[in-house]
Amino acid sequence: MRRILLAIRVFFLTLFSAATAERVRGALAGELPSAPPAEKPKPKPKGPPAAKPPARSEALTLLATLQREARFVDFIQEPLEGYADAQIGAAARDVHRECRAVLTRLFDLRPVVADEEGAAIEVPAGFDAGKYRLVGNVTGEPPYRGKLTHHGWQAAKCELPAWTGSAASAKIVAPVEVELE
Numbered sequence: 001m002r003r004i005l006l007a008i009r010v011f012f013l014t015l016f017s018a019a020t021a022e023r024v025r026g027a028l029a030g031e032l033p034s035a036p037p038a039e040k041p042k043p044k045p046k047g048p049p050a051a052k053p054p055a056r057s058e059a060l061t062l063l064a065t066l067q068r069e070a071r072f073v074d075f076i077q078e079p080l081e082g083y084a085d086a087q088i089g090a091a092a093r094d095v096h097r098e099c100r101a102v103l104t105r106l107f108d109l110r111p112v113v114a115d116e117e118g119a120a121i122e123v124p125a126g127f128d129a130g131k132y133r134l135v136g137n138v139t140g141e142p143p144y145r146g147k148l149t150h151h152g153w154q155a156a157k158c159e160l161p162a163w164t165g166s167a168a169s170a171k172i173v174a175p176v177e178v179e180l181e
Helices: 002-018 018-028 058-070 072-077 087-107
Strands: 109-112 120-123 146-148 154-155
Touching: 018 072, 058 072, 058 087, 087 109
Parallel strands: none
Antiparallel strands: 109 154, 120 146
16 A cells, blocks of 8 residues: 555656656666655745635726726716706816726727718628728628718727726725714
């Protein structure tokens, strides 16, 4: 039984250690084994293993950023029936400016094509359906020719803030605010 345990141990040491594999190869070839190199003891972990940070949807992180910096959710959730168009427009201007700043900082959005809307455009054969969406009377084979109705958007980067909160608050978009007296 001891030889079986030794064989299993040698198998795994040989599998995971190049130095041990070389010594076993030499022993099998009839060479005298040399003394194994002194190994440094592995440091033992202190305390419990580090806990993984709680998971949070990147969509919620983006929504929370838009709320924190532009009050986007507050604006969208506000019933507008009691406000005059001028009041809505004034509020929308601020929210628009701040949301645009967030999207620029996090994604650096740019048009997919540089042409102006209304310009004649050709969609090449073998086009990427993720890049082009054909609308209207789509018949025949590419290349297609048509009028540009939207230039599309692409992100030049994607730098969402890292989530550092607790698991209990992973789905919180905006925390409760309490003003103390």
